[in-house]
Amino acid sequence: MIGLAHYLVLAGLLFCIGLLGAVAKRNAIAVFMGVELMLNSVNINLVAFNRFLHPEFLGGQAFAIFVIVVAAAEVSVGLAIILALYRRKANTSVDEIDLLKW
Amino acid sequence: MLGVIFFYVFAAAVVVGALAMVLTKNLVHAALFMAGTFLMIAFLYILMGADYVGAVQILVYVGAISILFVFGIMLTKRDRIEDSNRFNRYAFPATIVAILLFVSILLTAIGTAFQNAPAPTGDSTIQTIADIFLSDYVLAFEFAGILLLSALVGAIVIGQGQLARKTRLRGTTTLEGSNGGEK
Numbered sequence: 001m002i003g004l005a006h007y008l009v010l011a012g013l014l015f016c017i018g019l020l021g022a023v024a025k026r027n028a029i030a031v032f033m034g035v036e037l038m039l040n041s042v043n044i045n046l047v048a049f050n051r052f053l054h055p056e057f058l059g060g061q062a063f064a065i066f067v068i069v070v071a072a073a074e075v076s077v078g079l080a081i082i083l084a085l086y087r088r089k090a091n092t093s094v095d096e097i098d099l100l101k102w
Numbered sequence: 103m104l105g106v107i108f109f110y111v112f113a114a115a116v117v118v119g120a121l122a123m124v125l126t127k128n129l130v131h132a133a134l135f136m137a138g139t140f141l142m143i144a145f146l147y148i149l150m151g152a153d154y155v156g157a158v159q160i161l162v163y164v165g166a167i168s169i170l171f172v173f174g175i176m177l178t179k180r181d182r183i184e185d186s187n188r189f190n191r192y193a194f195p196a197t198i199v200a201i202l203l204f205v206s207i208l209l210t211a212i213g214t215a216f217q218n219a220p221a222p223t224g225d226s227t228i229q230t231i232a233d234i235f236l237s238d239y240v241l242a243f244e245f246a247g248i249l250l251l252s253a254l255v256g257a258i259v260i261g262q263g264q265l266a267r268k269t270r271l272r273g274t275t276t277l278e279g280s281n282g283g284e285k
Contacts, residue, residue: 006109007146024190025188058230068158080258
C-alpha cells in the first residue's frame with residue numbers, strides 16, 4: 001500500500017534534483033527551471049500531507065494552489081528580468097552577471 | 103493494487119523527467135522535459151484525490167509556465183543550442199550537497215511513523231476548496247489577486263526595453279507638438 005512516506009521520499013528526491021539544477025547550472029533560465037522543480041516538490045508534500053493526515057479539511061490543497069499562484073507571478077517577473085539583463089549584457093550566464101559581487 | 107502500479111509508473115516518470123531536465127545539454131529539450139515532469143506530477147495529484155490541484159497544475163504549469171520558459175529561451179540568443187545548458191564550476195559540490203540532503207530526507211521520512219488516514223471518498227474537491235478560499239483564507243485569496251496584478255505590471259515594465267520606452271516618449275512629444283502646431 002502506498003503511504004505518506006512514499007510521497008515524501010519522491011518529493012525529497014525531486015527537491016534535491018531541483019536544488020542541483022538551481023545551484024549548479026550556468027544559464028539563468030536553467031536555474032529558474034530548477035527553482036520551479038523545487039516548488040513543485042513542495043506542492044507534492046502539501047497535497048500528500050493533506051491526503052494522508054487530514055483528508056477532511058483541504059487546507060493543504062488550498063496552500064498548494066497559493067504556491068502555484070506565487071510561482072506563476074515569480075516566473076513572469078523573473079523571465080522579464082532575464083530578458084532585460086540579456087538586452088543589456090547580451091548573455092544569460094549567471095557567471096557573467098556579477099555586478100553586485102563584492 | 104492498480105493505485106500502487108500507477109504510483110510507481112508516475113513516480114518513475116517524474117524522477118526520470120527531472121533528471122533528464124537537469125542533465126541534458128540542450129536548453130529547449132530541458133524545457134520540454136520540464137513540461138513532461140509537470141504533467142506527471144499533475145497525474146500524481148489526481149492519484150491522491152486532489153483533482154482540482156491536478157487541473158490547476160496542468161493549466162498553469164504545463165500550459166502557461168512551460169510556454170513562458172520556451173519564450174524566454176527563444177528570445178535570448180546564444181552560440182549553439184546543443185551546448186546551451188552546461189553546469190558551472192560548482193557542479194561537484196552541488197551534487198554532494200544534493201545527495202546528502204536526499205539521504206537525510208530519506209532517513210527522516212522512513213523513520214517517522216505516520217498514521218495514514220483511509221482513502222478519501224472520491225468526491226470532487228472543488229466545492230470544499232472554494233468554501234475554504236472564501237471563508238478561512240479570504241485575505242490570502244485577495245492578496246493573491248493583488249500579487250498577480252503587481253506581477254503583471256512589473257513584468258510589463260521590466261520586460262519592455264529601452265527602445266520601446268524611447269519610442270513611446272517620442273510618440274507623446276510629437277503628438278503634443280502637432281497639437282501645438284494646430285493651435
